[in-house]
Amino acid sequence: MVGVPESHTGWTFITSxxxxxxxxxxxxxxxxxxxxxxxxxxxxxxxxxxxxxxxxGYLSHTRDGRTNTYRIEPDKVLRHPAEAGLSVASLLSLLVQDETDRMKKPVAR
Incomplete structure (x- = not known):
C-alpha cells in the first residue's frame, strides 16, 4: 500500500x-x-x-474465496442536483491518478 497520509481534523473538500x-x-x-x-x-x-x-448502484462486488472484487459503475450520475449530469467517471478522473503520473508529480505544500 502507498504511504498513508497523516490524520486530519476540520473540514475537507472530498467526502468519505x-x-x-x-x-x-x-x-x-x-x-x-x-x-x-x-x-x-x-x-x-x-x-x-x-x-x-x-x-x-454505484458499486457492486463479486466474491472469490476470501477476496472481494469491486466493480464501479462509471456512467452512473452523481446524486446531488449541483452535480447533475456529472458521472462517477468524471469524479474519479479528478481523484484517481495513474500510478506513473503520481510518482512524477511532486506534492504541493
Whole structure:
C-alpha cells in the first residue's frame, strides 16, 4: 500500500464516500482494512459506505474465496442536483491518478 497520509481534523473538500470510491478505483481487489487505513476511517465506516454505494448502484462486488472484487459503475450520475449530469467517471478522473503520473508529480505544500 502507498504511504498513508497523516490524520486530519476540520473540514475537507472530498467526502468519505468519494475517498472510498477512489480507493476502490485504484485497486478493485483492495481490502476494507486497507481502504480504512488509506481514507483514515474505521473499517465499520468503510463497510457502511460500501453498502451505501452498492445499495444505490454505484458499486457492486463479486466474491472469490476470501477476496472481494469491486466493480464501479462509471456512467452512473452523481446524486446531488449541483452535480447533475456529472458521472462517477468524471469524479474519479479528478481523484484517481495513474500510478506513473503520481510518482512524477511532486506534492504541493
Amino acid at each position: 464516500h468519494a475517498r472510498v470510491l477512489a480507493a476502490i478505483a485504484d485497486n478493485p481487489n483492495t481490502r476494507i482494512r486497507d481502504i480504512a487505513a488509506r481514507c483514515r476511517l474505521t473499517e465499520r465506516a468503510v463497510s457502511r459506505i460500501i453498502s451505501d454505494l452498492e445499495q444505490d
